Amino acid sequence: MSIKAFTDYLQLERNYSQLTVKAYINDINSFQSFLIEEFGDSQLNKINYTQIRSWIVQLVESKISNRSINRKVSALNSYYKFLLKIGDIEINPLLRHRALKTSKNIQVPFSEAEVAIAIDELKHEDDYEGIRNKLIIELFYTSGIRRIELVNLKLSDVDFSNKTLKVLGKRNKERYLPLLNSVLKTINRYLKERKELGVIEDNQALFLTKKGVRIYETLVYRIIKEYFSLASNKVKKSPHILRHSFATHLLNQGADLNAVKELLGHSSLAATQVYTHNSIAELKKVYSKAHPRSKK
Template sequence: MTIANSLKAIETDSALVELLTPVQRWLDILAVRNHSKHTLSAYFAGVRQLALFLRGKQLTWTRCDKRQLAQHISQRIDEDKLALASVQQELSAIRHFYGWLIEEGLARINPTTGYQLKRSPRPLPSIADIDLLSQLLDQPVPETPEQARLWLRDKAMFEVLYSSGLRVGELVALDMTDIDLADLRLRVTGKGNKTRIVPLGNKAATAIKRYLPHRNLWVEQQDSALFISEKLGTRLSSRAVQQRLKVAATRAGIAQNMYPHLLRHCFASHMLSGSGDLRAVQEMLGHSDISTTQIYTHVDFAKLTQVYDRAHPRATHSTSDIE
């Protein structure tokens, strides 16, 4: 049903028609300004819901204040069970409509000004315990030569994800020139093309060293990527990393759903648990806002001794790592 047809259908409801008449004028102006039909329809739907609320309260647009708006929004969330994203879209439509009313001299106050929609608490990320990660990373080498070769690469990838808290996109974007095995660090290009230097655990460095001879045999066309597809000889995709992690988890007898970002979550949680240094972990994760890092502070913090080498369970040397 079109907006015009919607208005015709309520002609017998004089109060609602009166409320929606300026809405129709506003939408006609937006249509002339080349707003899409989808946008106009969404705007109408959102503003119409507030109009229905005001009609029920026997109020006009100019009688709607923040208190009335809050009641309407609460009703949309609690009674109508509308998703938060949909409510936000309706609120945006109402904000734009009141902006137009004020421009036209039809209203003096925009009730959405300064109104904050309360967001649901951000869900905590899933975390695997250290024993489960050891089960994944320390599993026996597969028996077949082909699978054994792939495991050397896969183990190196998973060790780096957990060792340095990388996003999977950052992992597959690593070039050979980004790794410094002597000083145990990585140069990572993250969101917004921002570069950061992060520590590399000893176990991750050892896994990379064991993988590199195979990488050098597989590589085609002088590809600079660190992690290479054995079949194609070119940079591995994020999807391939996801699939290989599931294969490795199944082979290790792990029932929990394993995915690359889980290893990043585990890095953050275990580092904070061992160090309590939120700023340091923020830097290593590449978060621009520390509030993003604070989601991991639900863990119990142990006393800080050293931010990385002592806090990370796989950062220390052991005799088995010496070649």
């Protein structure tokens, strides 16, 4: 019963997405299965930190990354905070837990030249999929939209008169993003091709597969990887790197950090500040060239 109540709490009170809720519940169910296997007991509200520690050790021995383990433990911690809130437990067994150390992965953004190659120089077939793929790349780079946000876009989210795009972000928070004239032109081309699809099963979705169903996340990932494999030699090529490039290039051109935060849909400035290391590198170049004492 408490897991069902926790699910409702995440969906209704915290406004978490279905994917996030599913991930939380999967992690809790995984821990519960471990308890049954190792201790013959599945009562989550009667366990201690020693049992949780044993689970963490098993995860480490399974070669799961520390980052993934921390995410699983975080989900469990949220569950115990909920049980504490409703009075089902008196002490959170994870109260004094310290997260495992993780290495910081530096995400290298695409250069402006690489993005230009992917959008302007690579051959985009003049058919439905070619125009759709080009539009996806343009939207990622000119709006900083997340992959799941792009997948969930509706036709009605595009406002041609105001040149804006309505996006439903994390925790169902809406934000409006500006659309460049060049992107609006591509949208118009795409919509003409979309009307020519033989069968459309999802009339509301903006992006569809050629079979007329809503586009899915793995396909979006493959599209970005395919085009940027031709435009860039960087190891990682993904929608998130393109979002990262959007933020970095704005900051390099002097955009206000708070403005970039709003465009990205971040809830805190700290989340946006991870993109500033690239803009600082750019500032150092400008500084070394321009400051009168830099050559001494």
